[in-house]
Amino acid sequence: MNQETEKVKVLIIGSGPAGYTAAIYASRAGLNPVLYTGGQPGGQLTITTDVENYPGYPDGIMGPEMMEDFRKQAERFGTEVRYGLVTDVDFTVTPKLITVDEQIKIHADTVIISTGASAKWLGLESETRLNGRGVSACAVCDGFFFRGQDVAIVGAGDTACEEAAYLANICSKVYMLVRKDEMRASQIMQKRVMNNPKIEILWNTETEEVLGEDEVKGARVVNNKTGEKRDLEISGFFVAIGHQPNTEVFKKFIHMDEAGYIKTVPGSTKTNVEGVFACGDAQDNVYRQAVTAAGTGCMAALDAERYLAEIENH
Incomplete structure (x- = not known):
C-alpha cells in the first residue's frame, strides 16, 4: 500500500x-x-x-x-x-x-x-495452559458444561458473586476463593452467596496452581494468613476478577x-x-x-x- x-x-x-x-x-x-x-x-x-x-x-x-x-x-x-x-x-x-x-x-x-x-487473569502458567479446557473467565458462557460438578471461582466483586450464584444453580458445589478477609461486593450480593448452601467461601485464599494435564482436575490454594495449602478437587476454574x-x-x-x-x-x-x-x-x-x-x-x-x-x- x-x-x-x-x-x-x-x-x-x-x-x-x-x-x-x-x-x-x-x-x-x-x-x-x-x-x-x-x-x-x-x-x-x-x-x-x-x-x-x-x-x-x-x-x-x-x-x-x-x-x-x-x-x-x-x-x-x-x-x-x-x-x-x-x-x-x-x-x-x-x-x-x-x-x-x-x-x-x-x-x-x-x-x-x-x-x-x-478478561483479567491471575497470571499463572497452568491457568493459561488450561484456558478453554476447564479454565474460563465467563461463568454464564461456560458454566453449563460443568453441571452437576464441583467448580471454583476467583473474585470478590459483584460479578464474582453473581457468577458464583449462577454456578450454584447448575453445579453441585462452588468454592469461592477470596484473597482478603472481606469482599468488595455490595451487601446484598454478599448475603446471596453466604446464604447459599452450595457455595463455600474460602477467605484469605490465593491460587498457586490449577491442576491437571489436558483438563482441569483441581486447584492448589494457599491461605495467605496461615500458609496452609490445600488441593480442591474441581473440574471447572472460573476467574472473575474483572x-x-x-x-x-x-x-x-x-x-x-x-x-x-x-x-x-x-x-x-x-x-x-x-x-x-x-x-x-x-x-x-x-x-x-x-x-x-x-x-x-x-x-x-x-x-x-x-x-x-x-x-x-x-
Whole structure:
C-alpha cells in the first residue's frame, strides 16, 4: 500500500461479533467498509471452545469456527478485512484520521469502535495452559458444561458473586476463593452467596496452581494468613476478577467511565464525537455476551449509515 492517505467511508476497528455484524450491515448497505482485526482476530470468542448459547447453532459451535463464519459473511457482501492494529487516532479532524501499525494512515468518514474487552487473569502458567479446557473467565458462557460438578471461582466483586450464584444453580458445589478477609461486593450480593448452601467461601485464599494435564482436575490454594495449602478437587476454574476494555488508544477524544468503557448516548451507539460509534464489549460492561455484542454491532452500522446520509444531504 502506498504511503498516501487512503479514504474510506466506514472504518471498523475490531473483529468480534460486534465488528463483524457491523461489517455485514454496512457492506449490505453499499458502504464498502474496511475492518481491521486488531491484535486478537475474532476477539474473546477465539479463546472459547464450545459456544452453545448463540441462536442458530442448535448443536453448538466452536468459538473460532463461529468467528470464521462471521468473517466469511462480512466478506461475502464486500467488507475488506485486514490484519492490523490501530495504534493512533485523531478525531479532531474531518474525516477522522486513523493510524494502523504505526505507519498506515486512513481517513474515514465514520468510525465504528468494536475493540472489545479482555478478561483479567491471575497470571499463572497452568491457568493459561488450561484456558478453554476447564479454565474460563465467563461463568454464564461456560458454566453449563460443568453441571452437576464441583467448580471454583476467583473474585470478590459483584460479578464474582453473581457468577458464583449462577454456578450454584447448575453445579453441585462452588468454592469461592477470596484473597482478603472481606469482599468488595455490595451487601446484598454478599448475603446471596453466604446464604447459599452450595457455595463455600474460602477467605484469605490465593491460587498457586490449577491442576491437571489436558483438563482441569483441581486447584492448589494457599491461605495467605496461615500458609496452609490445600488441593480442591474441581473440574471447572472460573476467574472473575474483572475485564479491561481495549479502549486506551481512544482516551484523548472519547468519553469513558472510570474503568475505560466507552459512554454511548442511551438507545444508540453514538459517542461524544460526531461520526464515531461504539459497540460490543468496548461499551458494554453489563451483559458481555456474543449475541448482545452482535446486536449493538447492527445498531452501530445503522447509526453510521444514517449519519453518512445526513452529511451527504447537507
